[in-house]
Amino acid sequence: MSEFLTADSVAPPAPGAEDYLALDFVNSAIALPGGQFIDLLGTPAATNQWLTERGLAPADAGVREMCATQLRSLREHVRGLFAARVAGLPALPTAVSAVNDALSRAPTAALLYWDEKNGPYRAAPCPTNEILDRALAALAANAADLLTGPDADRLTACGSTPCNRYLLRHGRRHWCSIRCGDRARAARAYARRTQSKAD
Template structure:
């Protein structure tokens, strides 16, 4: 499978509201044996966190932090897949999310400096920034999976796409216009082939 990490993908339905869905969808399989992985390097993982406003602009992740984020993504993908398939999630995936939830205090600490005065901020070492970001993502996932929208979590039905969506329309089961066009084209082709064989 060839990696195409530079291709920006449009967000899947629900991913703009839920960073946990966005993280789960930061890797995707595309037609033609291509794959996109937005966390395939420390620099790209940093870019992903900054673009989702989870760490300050000057953050620079280490490979260790990139691996932690990718591991959380794997846990989220396993749990979302279980939810979409109406089956019990793997215990290891639940433990991965729970570890992210409990590794850092959920509340930013109270700080003071002469320029800003009193303000709240997470601890500043990079590993703690990443752990704090992961806790926010895990909190979002826990709220989504236990809230009113849990039943709307679905897989994109356009093969080979493997992204997750929140079904905003009863009939929409794909993550983007491109995937929807592929589904419609495949259906039209199947109907055409069926009518050729029937005649």
């Protein structure tokens, strides 16, 4: 498969991903039928593309493997927090610490600058070496907002094996896509047919 896959070419965005970047983030590692796995953050170039498409980094950010590794690590911690929330279990302290660490990486206040021609203005500093910190902070903040906000009760894991994506449940829907829903219904129908033949 191409190195530059997009999430949409593999599966459409999961319900809620348009409102919560954190859902899109945790769903950037996609398990597919037949034991296939696609990681949209699998290489530095793919990670740079993913960040750029979401407005978290410029196209020429030059993401290196160390940066991609840090993003993949945060993704796994956020996935762990989502899994704990969905299962109603306590979160691992290391996952909470990783999110809090990411939250504290970027300054929250726009600083005061003074331009000789135009006078004072405020802007958030963002030198090149802070691009990753800002991306990590934005993703962590969005995950924390989802986990602590009113939509947290709608957070669920896709109910279709082997899919590993998360979504915000709408009504009774427990699948991240039509494809996963069809796969789950087909599996249930097959199980009913084989059960009735066995009886």
